[in-house]
Amino acid sequence: MPSRVYDTSDDWDPLTNAISPPPDETAQQREIRIKQELEAKQKSDAIDEDLNRQRAAERRGPKPVRVLLLGQSESGKSTFLKFFKLMHDSKAFSAERASWRAVIQLNVVRSIHIILDAMTHPSQPRHSHRTVPKEPISSTSSSPLSGETPLPEDTFDIEPELLEIRARLSSLLQVEDHLTRQLTPKDYSEVGTMKLAPAYPLKHVPTELAINSSVPWKQRFDKLVGKGDTERIIIDWDDPNDPGKILHACGEDMIRLWKHPLVQQMLEKQNLRLEEMAGFFLDSLPEITAERYLPTDEHILRARLKTLGVSEHRIKVSAGSDVGSDWRIFDVGGHRSLRAAWAPFFENNLNAIIFLAPISAFDQVLAEAPKVNRLEDSVSLWTSIVANKILQHTDLILFLNKCDLMAAKLASGIKLKDYVVSYGNRPNDFENTTNYLRKKFAGILKENSPLPRTFYCHYTSVTDTLSTQKVIASIKDMLMRDTLKNSTLLL
Ligand SMILES: Nc1nc2c(ncn2[C@@H]2O[C@H](COP(=O)(O)OP(=O)(O)OP(=O)(O)O)[C@@H](O)[C@H]2O)c(=O)[nH]1
Numbered sequence: 001m002p003s004r005v006y007d008t009s010d011d012w013d014p015l016t017n018a019i020s021p022p023p024d025e026t027a028q029q030r031e032i033r034i035k036q037e038l039e040a041k042q043k044s045d046a047i048d049e050d051l052n053r054q055r056a057a058e059r060r061g062p063k064p065v066r067v068l069l070l071g072q073s074e075s076g077k078s079t080f081l082k083f084f085k086l087m088h089d090s091k092a093f094s095a096e097r098a099s100w101r102a103v104i105q106l107n108v109v110r111s112i113h114i115i116l117d118a119m120t121h122p123s124q125p126r127h128s129h130r131t132v133p134k135e136p137i138s139s140t141s142s143s144p145l146s147g148e149t150p151l152p153e154d155t156f157d158i159e160p161e162l163l164e165i166r167a168r169l170s171s172l173l174q175v176e177d178h179l180t181r182q183l184t185p186k187d188y189s190e191v192g193t194m195k196l197a198p199a200y201p202l203k204h205v206p207t208e209l210a211i212n213s214s215v216p217w218k219q220r221f222d223k224l225v226g227k228g229d230t231e232r233i234i235i236d237w238d239d240p241n242d243p244g245k246i247l248h249a250c251g252e253d254m255i256r257l258w259k260h261p262l263v264q265q266m267l268e269k270q271n272l273r274l275e276e277m278a279g280f281f282l283d284s285l286p287e288i289t290a291e292r293y294l295p296t297d298e299h300i301l302r303a304r305l306k307t308l309g310v311s312e313h314r315i316k317v318s319a320g321s322d323v324g325s326d327w328r329i330f331d332v333g334g335h336r337s338l339r340a341a342w343a344p345f346f347e348n349n350l351n352a353i354i355f356l357a358p359i360s361a362f363d364q365v366l367a368e369a370p371k372v373n374r375l376e377d378s379v380s381l382w383t384s385i386v387a388n389k390i391l392q393h394t395d396l397i398l399f400l401n402k403c404d405l406m407a408a409k410l411a412s413g414i415k416l417k418d419y420v421v422s423y424g425n426r427p428n429d430f431e432n433t434t435n436y437l438r439k440k441f442a443g444i445l446k447e448n449s450p451l452p453r454t455f456y457c458h459y460t461s462v463t464d465t466l467s468t469q470k471v472i473a474s475i476k477d478m479l480m481r482d483t484l485k486n487s488t489l490l491l
Pocket residue numbers: 071072073074075076077078079080277278279280301302303304305306307308332333334335401402403404405460461462463464
């Protein structure tokens with residue numbers, strides 16, 4: 001029986017062996033091989049030269065502005081980055097429109113999946129993001145879209161109309177699978193994407209998709225984007241597999257389901273506030289399920305795709321001079337299990353850290369640690385960042401984010417003092433509550449910073465175009481002035 005023989009002699013080198021020409025190479029084959037090798041070497045030399053030129057230019061030229069975005073999951077880091085791109089590189093932003101269309105479609109299907117889950121299993125103890133679960137959540141999964149019959153104790157009087165809608169919407173299960181596969185390139189499904197604990201720990205709904213930014217998921221949609229004129233997005237509207245087709249066909253049913261008074265009652269009873277979930281689009285169903293839907297800028301800003309790992313984004317910012325025109329923004333994943341990856345970026349000649357604290361989350365808990373209040377988590381994260389010695393010379397800019405949701409929450413009667421006892425009997429309005437929180441964060445900086453630092457703080461809603469434009473303009477001014485000062489000192 002033939003067996004494989006390995007040459008174990010000392011001078012046997014697997015690499016040399018792999019690249020050496022075949023022993024029976026003809027003269028013609030040899031000529032072609034040498035020509036190809038020469039071409040490959042020329043290409044490689046040109047790349048090396050290019051890199052060397054770039055490095056030398058970076059050493060000589062003005063230093064780029066380097067900004068690290070930090071904050072817990074769903075604090076708005078990636079949204080801020082998207083907004084920054086929209087302002088300064090609108091062509092690149094627009095070129096991604098087809099990719100974000102798929103993310104938005106997945107966000108919509110997920111919300112519908114959650115409603116159907118709540119209908120199918122109404123008596124299931126539901127651990128909304130507001131309450132602290134009393135028992136661990138099982139991860140067993142059976143899909144409400146699979147048409148599975150609910151257990152007897154789960155049954156409740158669903159109107160025949162709703163039953164019919166539910167049956168028709170079962171085709172969305174295919175769309176969910178299709179979009180998840182489209183967004184998860186084949187070779188990266190294991191390493192580059194991950195199912196992290198969902199924002200709402202639900203028993204039957206698939207966990208949220210998270211994608212590492214190093215994974216080229218947007219390239220999957222490149223063929224849908226016109227070359228050259230990036231504003232002219234080309235989608236193959238006749239593609240029978242385009243998920244937009246099924247979403248369009250299910251549009252009416254999804255709207256009727258979401259608007260149905262019984263469904264609204266049921267969601268309220270189960271304390272499921274979908275409007276507060278990241279990637280909530282059910283109020284925009286008529287636009288999203290339209291036959292030739294392309295997301296608006298606002299929709300793209302609201303689309304939710306969880307970040308894994310750390311990614312660097314290079315953005316050219318138009319400025320009066322060259323100084324500070326080249327920005328490097330580092331976006332990180334904020335889920336607790338991903339925070340260990342932040343530290344190596346602290347020593348990266350950072351000009352500033354933008355720390356986002358979503359203040360509207362004062363009545364919510366972390367998905368990954370359902371006993372930890374989200375505001376408390378932001379406060380302790382802020383404390384450890386301001387106290388960090390490696391960062392003592394780095395400017396910290398605090399965004400008290402999601403102010404729009406904060407205002408709506410307070411207006412709906414939810415009281416800060418019920419979650420932040422120290423707030424006491426102060427008025428439960430936007431001005432007083434946000435001022436109180438601002439002072440808390442300022443006090444932590446003063447007490448814990450190894451060196452005295454200025455407290456830079458902005459009230460933000462990073463999904464809101466006008467107010468965020470102003471905040472970015474003031475940050476740009478501040479950082480460019482710093483960079484200019486430093487480069488002048490260096491001359
Ligand atoms: N209403 C409102 N929604 C916001 C605001 N900031 C962010 N969001 C939404 O909140 C969701 C989460 O935002 P992301 O930017 O993905 O959060 P992140 O901090 O990058 O989260 P990770 O990637 O998990 O670390 C998205 O759907 C955003 O559109 C805000 O100020 N107001």
